[in-house]
Amino acid sequence: MPVQVQGEVLSMRKVGAYHAMTVVAPGMAELTRPGHFLAVQVGGPESSMLLRRAFAIYDVKARGVYGGTVEFIFSVHGKGTAWLAARRPQDKLDLVGPLGQPFKLPTHPATAMLVGGGYGSAPLLPLAATLRQRGCRVDFVLGAASADRLFGQLDAKRIATSIEVTTDDGSMGRRGRVSDVLPALLDRSGSEVVYACGPMAMLKAVTEISSERQIPCQVAVEEAMACGIGVCMTCVLPVIGDDGQTRMVRSCVEGPVFLGDRVRWDDVGTLPPDVVGSLNAVGDSHR
Amino acid sequence: MSEVTLRPAHQAPSAPTLDMSTRLGSVTFPNPVFTASGCAAAGQELDQFFDISELGAIVTKSIMLAPRSGRATPRMAETPSGMLNSIGLQGPGIDAFLDKDLAWLASRGARTVVSIAGGSVEDYAKLTTKLRGRPGLAMIEVNISCPNVEDRGQVFACDPAAAASVISAVKRAAPTGVPVFAKLSPDVTDIASIARACVDAGADGLSVINTLLGMVIDTDTMRPALGGVTGGLSGPAIRPVAVRCVWQIRQALPDIPILGMGGIRTGLDALEFVLAGANAVSVGTTVFGDPRAPIRVLDELARALSDRGFERFEDAIGLAHKPPVLYVPEDPDPIGDEPAVVFHPSVAFEGDG
């Protein structure tokens, strides 16, 4: 169950191309599991930006000198994130969280492959720590456009049995995409479960590679969200349910973590005719 | 709208005896702050943040006969002090809604305004018939104004005759004692004439306004930003349009209950609608940024009314249409300077245009 808190910025740091913000948010840390996200109000009380900005939760500390804290990673995309980047310690910040479904953990000490694209690695690092506590083997593949757009590779190195890094421009690690190296790594590590977070195209590729090997794959998606709490229906994706039927499902409540092979990647952004209640269904009388 | 007695200047605010109840047709609600259709789903999510039964009512997302997928994504674009949405009435269909959502709302003790939407007059009649005998149903809001449909000709609220035929069909099928409100679109030349057509067809009240049809082009992709190309504009950006619509309908139809909405963010915003003639208000888009907004707006509205010396919410309804009254703001420092006297002059002065 999420809480809404008036938090206070504790610290801001720059990590490559990204910003890491730690906020004192009493009551939120205790409830947070890896994969949860939070939603931040931007622009102050008279803001002309009405919608919250959603970010995966990176690090949490339930107790500390300052009370519980949460940390999240973001890059400046527009006015809202530019405003966030200009916050300073002690500034007030209205947060709602933790939100969404966290990653599901294996019941036995499995061998896990964690695949992160850009700052999509943020929720994977606490996941890796949790998996290790449960005796799982953790391997990492992190990819980004360039070295400054990688996040958490040092932390990952500490936690993981192995780590492979790719960049599109070759400025760090192997030149190429995570999907270029993933098949061989899965085979070499004997991975039994895959977790991924990053851009949609990467999630689709990771899902396909995992499915070919019949390895269950959980992905955390990033969809445009207006509310983050399930009331607006803007954040939907075509997802196949247990009954085999595809529905437009809210990524903020039913997600952001989905089983990769349940998401109809090629149909994201369209309205497949076989979705339940599809407006594009053949012969539908009321469009 | 009864006579108003305002507190004499300098008299301390009376004890918290403010009566916030409001009557919409045959039903009295404990207070005038509701959610807005499509901005609170069916209440469950918001109940995590505050006790939804403390609101005047929950207005549920417009429900159709069959399950419906809605439109393709992207479904929203943020705009200055507002947003565009093109959800396209995604929902589970009336049967699942009644068994799960309305039943839950009733068990929660919430008063529910069920919003219905259809593609034909017959759809609306069928939907209404299904609402008979359902516990928790306080009122029916007939959404005849959703802009997110493929065919603009389907927007019944753009044509007085079409609007009237939907409303009379719903009225015929509606359970007795359950008011029927028509939800109107601002995208018309003369909203008062549509309102009048609905009232003549039997509507017990009017919900104003639905979103304005709008559009955003993404300058990077150089294509429309929304999957559905056009969408509905909501939020504070549309508030003056909404207040104007409430004002015009109140002027044309002095005795018809109005549920006002459009960009309400604070208690004072709500008070604007009430003074323009709204008997209750819905808080919509603001919820996306502040899940506690409806209950906060209720508190702020109550405080704003007490500050102005009201003892009954209903005394404020439509007051802006009446001759000017004196309002003396509370003097924060009674021994200090004289308080500023704010009043609306009934004479014009030079240079006031």
Ligand SMILES: Cc1cc2nc3c(=O)[nH]c(=O)nc-3n(C[C@H](O)[C@H](O)[C@H](O)COP(=O)(O)O)c2cc1C
């Ligand atoms: C995402 C979204 C979905 C909406 N869905 C509906 C709906 O299903 N039925 C309806 O009558 N109005 C719907 N509306 C309109 C609102 O109920 C309200 O009339 C309008 O947004 C103006 O109020 P606001 O500015 O406070 O949001 C929707 C608005 C938004 C933003």
Ligand code: FES
């Ligand atoms: S972001 Fe509003 S329902 Fe998911």
